Amino acid sequence: MPSSSSLVAALALLASVLVSPVAGQLHTDCNPLNETCPADPALGTAHTFVFNSTPPAGTFNTTAGVVSYSADLGAAFTINRKGESPTLISNFYFFGGRTEVLLRAASGTGIISSIVWSSDVLDEVDWEFMGGNATHASTNYFGKGHPDFRNAGYHPVAGGVQDDFHNYTSTWTEDKLEWFIDGELIRTLHAKDANDSYYYPQTPMKLSLGIWAGGDPDQPKGTIEWAGGETDYSRPYTMWVKSAFVEDYSTGKEYSYSDNSGSWESIKIVSGNSTAFENIHREPEKSLSEKWEALPAGTKMGVYGAAGGVGGLLIVALAVYSFKQRRRGRREAALAAQREEQERLELERFRKEGRDPDALRFDGAEYKGAAGVATAAYAVPDSPPGTSAGPPAAAWDPTGPAPAPAAVPLLRDDAMNSPVGPPRNNSFPPQQGRF
Incomplete structure (x- = not known):
């Protein structure tokens, strides 16, 4: 005679076979x-x-x-x-x-x-x-x-x-x-x-x-x-x-x-x-083009008018901006011409005074051109370059030829100017019936 534990195990196995698998899901x-x-x-x-x-x-x-x-x-x-x-x-x-x-x-x-x-x-x-x-x-x-x-x-x-x-x-x-x-x-x-x-x-x-x-x-x-x-x-x-x-x-x-x-x-x-x-x-969500097509004609005209007004304002703003830019350009051009003329007059004055501006040394200080004299920006050497003696009896003329081999310093150093997107098959009519 089987034991009670064996009987229970057999019943459990039988239940696992007979119970619907889907029902368990x-x-x-x-x-x-x-x-x-x-x-x-x-x-x-x-x-x-x-x-x-x-x-x-x-x-x-x-x-x-x-x-x-x-x-x-x-x-x-x-x-x-x-x-x-x-x-x-x-x-x-x-x-x-x-x-x-x-x-x-x-x-x-x-x-x-x-x-x-x-x-x-x-x-x-x-x-x-x-x-x-x-x-x-x-x-x-x-x-x-x-x-x-x-x-x-x-x-x-x-x-x-x-x-x-x-x-x-x-x-x-x-x-x-x-x-x-x-x-x-x-x-x-x-x-x-x-x-x-x-x-x-x-x-x-x-x-x-x-x-x-x-x-x-x-x-x-x-x-x-x-x-x-x-x-x-x-x-x-x-x-x-x-x-x-x-x-x-x-x-x-x-x-x-x-x-x-x-x-x-x-x-x-x-x-x-x-x-x-x-x-x-x-109703499915409409696209922007579908929403536009659904608008009444009067609303579309209003949108067109508003868009035209905005476009006109943009044109006016652009014209004003262009005018201001041209005026600013003219001012800058006039100032540049004025500076150029001042520099020309200055050079002309140097020549009349018998001085060579290229023979002057720039030490980084500001040049006061309006005073007509050299300041700390342009210093005249106490003695000719290349000598160790004191000043000669006659003042040294910087515009004269410099004794060789020394060179007169330039007004500016060139190094400073480096360029920086189905239908159902086999379907059939509804069945009759109800609950």
Whole structure:
């Protein structure tokens, strides 16, 4: 007879195999089955989210990694390392509805690409793609978080799930759930077949698009086996989503639970436009050229007039500035001519007095030209250069020839003058039904 510890271990292993792997990935911040929770913001409309750029503000949150966007392939969900599982989760809920997702699944053992609907009471509807199975898609559902591995279905996909985009569509009413691949119905679940509707998904859902490693070594053994084996993190794995059409079969601002039954009858709809509706239909920010084109003709004329006035003032200011500059230039030219004339007259006077200005020595002091005499600036030597005797009987004439070999100092030293920038494929009309 097995020991009690062996029995407990066997039961734990069985539970890890039977419990839904996806159910283990989901959670709820507030479960209306157990407590009173805030209302869920509604979508209340239909919209195609094209993921060639970031979704409209306030419509999706990004968690557990980075989602990048490409004009050609759409949103890229990439696992580069252990611990990453990039996911887009809608901020809105739909109550009855339809989603069409154009998706190309990621390859890689243990890698799971997924499209998930989930509610606050953990009702759930899934599409899952195992990276180690390139030919099949899996569908699944859960009611109120109840794990039942028998709910899963596996469906062949023409052309495979990893080499091209396919349209994975789900429709949902109070009576039935349907799954389609490229417009072809591949599975139907009637509400009465889900434990007489008790486990039939029937509460407001949000949409999640994401990729995760079911084969992570830290996952339970049953999850790793379900995912196809352990994940090798030596290379990246990418799931692509080109677009997601989401239609809410109900209209209103928000959905709330009136009791703890988790039934669709308990859901109350608050009328009005939802936040998601307003974000989606908000007019995009206009460029400057678009804002200009939107101005009334009278306003444009006023702008033209103001611009003309400013332009006229600038022209006047430029003319005044030019006039002042010319006048200043004339003054400077007159002063320069005056200085030149003074220097000419001075030189002329030196010659008349019989003196050679080039024979005078400059010692750095100022020359008082107006006095007509040499000051400390120009000193006359006491004796001819080159002699050691005292002054001769007759005064030395600096204008006469200097005795060789001495040279008379120049008036200025030459060294002082050195120059210093899609439609949904295989789509189909909305399904009839409501909650």
